[in-house]
Amino acid sequence: xxxxxxxxxxxxxxxxxxxxxxxxxxxxxxxxxxxxxxxxxxxxxxxxxxxxxxxxxxxxxxxxxxxxxxxxxxxxxxxxxxxxxxxxxxxxxxxxxxxxxxxxxxxxxxxxxxxxxxxxxxxxxxxxxxxxxxxxxxxxxxxxxxxxxxxxxxxxxxxxxxxxxxxxxxxxxxxxxxxxxxxxxxxxxxxxxxxxxxxxxxxxxxxxxxxxxxxxxxxxxxxxxxxxxxxxxxxxxxxxxxxxxxxxxxxxxxxxxxxxxxxxxxxxxxxxxxxxxxxxxxxxxxxxxxxxxxxxxxxxxxxxxxxxxxxxxxxxxxxxxxxxxxxxxxxxxxxxxxxxxxxxxxxxxxxxxxxxxxxxxxxxxxxxxxxxxxxxxxxxxxx
Numbered sequence: 001x002x003x004x005x006x007x008x009x010x011x012x013x014x015x016x017x018x019x020x021x022x023x024x025x026x027x028x029x030x031x032x033x034x035x036x037x038x039x040x041x042x043x044x045x046x047x048x049x050x051x052x053x054x055x056x057x058x059x060x061x062x063x064x065x066x067x068x069x070x071x072x073x074x075x076x077x078x079x080x081x082x083x084x085x086x087x088x089x090x091x092x093x094x095x096x097x098x099x100x101x102x103x104x105x106x107x108x109x110x111x112x113x114x115x116x117x118x119x120x121x122x123x124x125x126x127x128x129x130x131x132x133x134x135x136x137x138x139x140x141x142x143x144x145x146x147x148x149x150x151x152x153x154x155x156x157x158x159x160x161x162x163x164x165x166x167x168x169x170x171x172x173x174x175x176x177x178x179x180x181x182x183x184x185x186x187x188x189x190x191x192x193x194x195x196x197x198x199x200x201x202x203x204x205x206x207x208x209x210x211x212x213x214x215x216x217x218x219x220x221x222x223x224x225x226x227x228x229x230x231x232x233x234x235x236x237x238x239x240x241x242x243x244x245x246x247x248x249x250x251x252x253x254x255x256x257x258x259x260x261x262x263x264x265x266x267x268x269x270x271x272x273x274x275x276x277x278x279x280x281x282x283x284x285x286x287x288x289x290x291x292x293x294x295x296x297x298x299x300x301x302x303x304x305x306x307x308x309x310x311x312x313x314x315x316x317x318x319x320x321x322x323x324x325x326x327x328x329x330x331x332x333x334x335x336x337x338x339x340x341x342x343x344x345x346x347x348x349x350x351x352x353x354x355x356x357x358x359x360x361x362x363x364x365x366x367x368x369x370x371x372x373x374x375x376x377x378x379x380x381x382x383x
Contacts, residue, residue: 013255023242043056052186060218060234061234062232064215065215069167071233072231073167074100077132082104084126085107088143088345089135090142091340094346106347107119114294115145115283134165135167135169139287141290142292142342142354153188153190157193160196167197168185169200171215172205173201173287175288177285177286177287198217198224201215202244203244207243207255209244214237265359268361269368272368273368291357293355295352298331311325322343323343330378341353
């Protein structure tokens with residue numbers, strides 16, 4: 001994610017720049033011992049903001065959430081077994097499954113009046129003898145759902161009863177819109193349910209530190225934690241540790257401003273699209289910095305299915321072009337706006353596009369204006 005400056009919010013939290021600048025003065029790039037204050041900062045941040053009680057001894061540092069998830073999948077899900085997913089979900093999970101030789105078992109979310117919810121009957125029905133893990137995305141990428149305590153308890157009860165380990169990716173937790181709430185899986189009131197989970201987090205989304213490669217995971221279940229820790233290889237850099245440490249030490253006010261600004265961006269997207277882009281539908285999400293756009297009318301207008309069929313003639317096996325890819329290409333060509341095509345997020349992603357709105361309001365307005373003008377021309381051409 002790339003933060004761009006607003007008047008009150010520079011692109012990078014000043015606390016991070018300060019911490020990195022001070023570290024650069026050492027001019028010594030040898031090995032770094034993990035400072036105790038790093039783990040203490042993570043524990044304090046989660047307790048203060050979200051009421052999570054993390055045992056410092058259970059905190060395991062890893063290169064990123066993906067390597068952490070891969071370590072967990074290798075621990076609990078042998079190659080060839082299934083991993084349960086609520087879809088549409090973050091497309092990066094599919095690469096983790098490919099990396100570990102596991103297979104996706106997709107539980108499509110139900111869409112009611114623009115809002116997504118979990119089909120719990122289908123969720124349990126998709127669990128079989130070779131389903132050992134479930135990757136929970138909370139808040140959900142790309143739909144923006146912040147799952148309620150009731151949702152999480154129901155998921156937790158099913159997974160505990162069916163012996164499915166919950167891998168909770170909560171990397172978007174800092175981005176929750178006004179009037180909404182993020183419920184950490186680790187704070188659920190049933191200890192047995194919590195003990196059947198591992199939580200994965202990082203400062204990378206919140207503070208724009210993806211390139212710094214530093215994340216962490218924890219579990220109240222010491223057995224789970226030690227087993228995944230044994231499969232985890234943390235290839236960390238000094239600057240990754242310093243930047244994350246600086247973010248949690250002094251970046252809170254910057255982040256609060258950033259979250260408020262992005263919440264305003266969500267309002268702007270919803271109102272602008274409703275007023276100016278009739279071919280697109282969007283409902284303000286509960287969290288994340290992502291807008292999940294329904295582009296069904298756009299796909300129909302440009303005859304995306306036929307375009308995809310034509311593009312697939314002669315395509316190598318495994319490189320299928322989707323109708324959503326054709327919408328993606330159309331908008332890049334006509335509006336100079338590049339969004340992520342929805343089919344890559346699994347079942348339920350058809351006729352959707354994911355738009356990252358973590359940018360300045362000026363840039364966002366330009367992108368939406370370009371979309372509006374391009375789709376007006378598309379409409380008039382079709383007419």
